[in-house]
Amino acid sequence: xxxxxxxxxxxxxxxxxxxxxxxxxxxxxxxxxxxxxxxxxxxxxxxxxxxxxxxxxxxxxxxxxxxxxxxxxxxxxxxxxxxxxxxxxxxxxxxxxxxxxxxxxxxxxxxxxxxxxxxxxxxxxxxxxxxxxxxxxxx
Amino acid sequence: xxxxxxxxxxxxxxxxxxxxxxxxxxxxxxxxxxxxxxxxxxxxxxxxxxxxxxxxxxxxxxxxxxxxxxxxxxxxxxxxxxxxxxxxxxxxxxxxxxxxxxxxxxxxxxxxxxxxxxxxxxxxxxxxxxxxxxxxxxx
Amino acid sequence: xxxxxxxxxxxxxxxxxxxxxxxxxxxxxxxxxxxxxxxxxxxxxxxxxxxxxxxxxxxxxxxxxxxxxxxxxxxxxxxxxxxxxxxxxxxxxxxxxxxxxxxxxxxxxxxxxxxxxxxxxxxxxxxxxxxxxxxxxxx
Numbered sequence: 001x002x003x004x005x006x007x008x009x010x011x012x013x014x015x016x017x018x019x020x021x022x023x024x025x026x027x028x029x030x031x032x033x034x035x036x037x038x039x040x041x042x043x044x045x046x047x048x049x050x051x052x053x054x055x056x057x058x059x060x061x062x063x064x065x066x067x068x069x070x071x072x073x074x075x076x077x078x079x080x081x082x083x084x085x086x087x088x089x090x091x092x093x094x095x096x097x098x099x100x101x102x103x104x105x106x107x108x109x110x111x112x113x114x115x116x117x118x119x120x121x122x123x124x125x126x127x128x129x130x131x132x133x134x135x136x137x138x139x
Numbered sequence: 140x141x142x143x144x145x146x147x148x149x150x151x152x153x154x155x156x157x158x159x160x161x162x163x164x165x166x167x168x169x170x171x172x173x174x175x176x177x178x179x180x181x182x183x184x185x186x187x188x189x190x191x192x193x194x195x196x197x198x199x200x201x202x203x204x205x206x207x208x209x210x211x212x213x214x215x216x217x218x219x220x221x222x223x224x225x226x227x228x229x230x231x232x233x234x235x236x237x238x239x240x241x242x243x244x245x246x247x248x249x250x251x252x253x254x255x256x257x258x259x260x261x262x263x264x265x266x267x268x269x270x271x272x273x274x275x276x277x278x
Numbered sequence: 279x280x281x282x283x284x285x286x287x288x289x290x291x292x293x294x295x296x297x298x299x300x301x302x303x304x305x306x307x308x309x310x311x312x313x314x315x316x317x318x319x320x321x322x323x324x325x326x327x328x329x330x331x332x333x334x335x336x337x338x339x340x341x342x343x344x345x346x347x348x349x350x351x352x353x354x355x356x357x358x359x360x361x362x363x364x365x366x367x368x369x370x371x372x373x374x375x376x377x378x379x380x381x382x383x384x385x386x387x388x389x390x391x392x393x394x395x396x397x398x399x400x401x402x403x404x405x406x407x408x409x410x411x412x413x414x415x416x417x
Contacts, residue, residue, distance in 0.1 A: 252321030
């Protein structure tokens, strides 16, 4: 049994999902672990991780529109204003989705379902560089 | 330290929670791992995983009713329609709950709290067969 | 590769976030694992776990206020009443947040982002003692 850790840096430019499946698959393939567990962790509180359908891009748009309706940017609702009107909603959206995902590795690959893609979900309006750790464990 | 992987297939018939605690416990018992970590992963984007109270079944009904109110099936809200009116809401409900759960294993058992059960949460109206991977790690 | 397990008991007194980052860091430091994976699991269905910003405490207040607005305590909405008006909303709030968190360990520390803190999120109004398992794996 052994482990490997990689850092993934993702440049974002606005509130939407960014697919990272290919980058993740490439790191897993390079680690030489046939069977095990892959954990992704995002080191931020205004961006998150999500596994979602990656066939029809409108699924991502509809999902993002839902979160915009659910978490208002009305400043009267919040007391934390210092970092802009999209910051507190971003923290709430992050709390409603995932900071971390663990995915089984089988036959040397992240064992995702046929329609599953891995996404970074950026909740801030302005560009950010986001850091994700990939931790692999197995043999 | 060693690992074991099992597949669990669950037949669903409509939007509700399906308890899988017994099946999970049985696989853990059979793996012979005394202390470790169990990870469940569902290979779908319109069904999810949830740990919830399993004493009063009305908790599951109330939870399901909440998600029906929260995520409308009004087609005017969505652009992704191809797979029926319950499909896009199903993706949103899956994003709000969990695709993956990790549970400590102690004394050869998944160390759940007294009132905790493990559920598959089906978000589609029609019957589906759902695949869950159980990954066990420990010794 | 080796593992270690610790129990953390947290006394809560009302619906809010309780930061546990320091206690978690202290257990990780004591385990002598340089690189690995830390998993936290809460053994309850009316309290949950959350990684959130720990710089401005108003973020926690705004987040908590959002969940109060999102999940009504109106008893007409629920059929499960036996444990008080805040119990069913507590189960829903727990379903919307996390029962479990896995965090990479690097250089002997939980590798959190600069602004990330680990919180127990208590959803019940009355005082409770909550149990969290910390499972460490690595070398």
